[in-house]
Amino acid sequence: MTASGLILMALITGAAVWIFRRDVLNPIARLEQATHEVAAGNWSFELNVGTADELGQMARHFDAMTRALRDSFSRLEHSNRELVSLNSELESFSYSVSHDLRSPLRSMDGFSLALIEDYGDKLDDEARDSLQRIRGASQRMGRLIDELLGLA
Numbered sequence: 001m002t003a004s005g006l007i008l009m010a011l012i013t014g015a016a017v018w019i020f021r022r023d024v025l026n027p028i029a030r031l032e033q034a035t036h037e038v039a040a041g042n043w044s045f046e047l048n049v050g051t052a053d054e055l056g057q058m059a060r061h062f063d064a065m066t067r068a069l070r071d072s073f074s075r076l077e078h079s080n081r082e083l084v085s086l087n088s089e090l091e092s093f094s095y096s097v098s099h100d101l102r103s104p105l106r107s108m109d110g111f112s113l114a115l116i117e118d119y120g121d122k123l124d125d126e127a128r129d130s131l132q133r134i135r136g137a138s139q140r141m142g143r144l145i146d147e148l149l150g151l152a
Contacts, residue, residue: 034047034059034062034066038066046066047063094149098149102145105142109139109142116131116132116135
């Protein structure tokens with residue numbers, strides 16, 4: 001083989017390596033970089049490959065997937081903020097309802113206890129039984145409120 005043949009062979013090999021690097025290795029390296037960026041939480045990273053070959057198609061699908069994930073996370077964050085707000089409202093409502101329902105129950109229980117203690121010896125059995133039932137019912141209602149608030 002002559003010197004000019006070797007030079008031509010070297011030029012062809014160099015051109016083939018350059019084309020392979022440009023069309024295959026560089027896009028794969030950019031795709032690998034993109035996967036690391038997205039895995040690290042950089043949802044705005046896009047490849048923007050302009051080729052129409054298989055690697056370009058894969059890059060466009062990767063960009064579409066990244067946009068879809070970014071949109072999904074955005075919706076999820078919005079939903080979480082709404083849930084935090086609604087949970088705060090529920091806690092306020094629960095506190096208000098708890099106070100509004102417990103206050104009359106405490107009064108019923110306290111007044112019926114006072115009647116039993118102050119006038120128990122003057123009441124007949126039926127009246128004492130009725131006051132005990134009032135106390136028992138108000139205490140059961142208090143426990144029921146506690147259980148309902150536990151669910152909320």
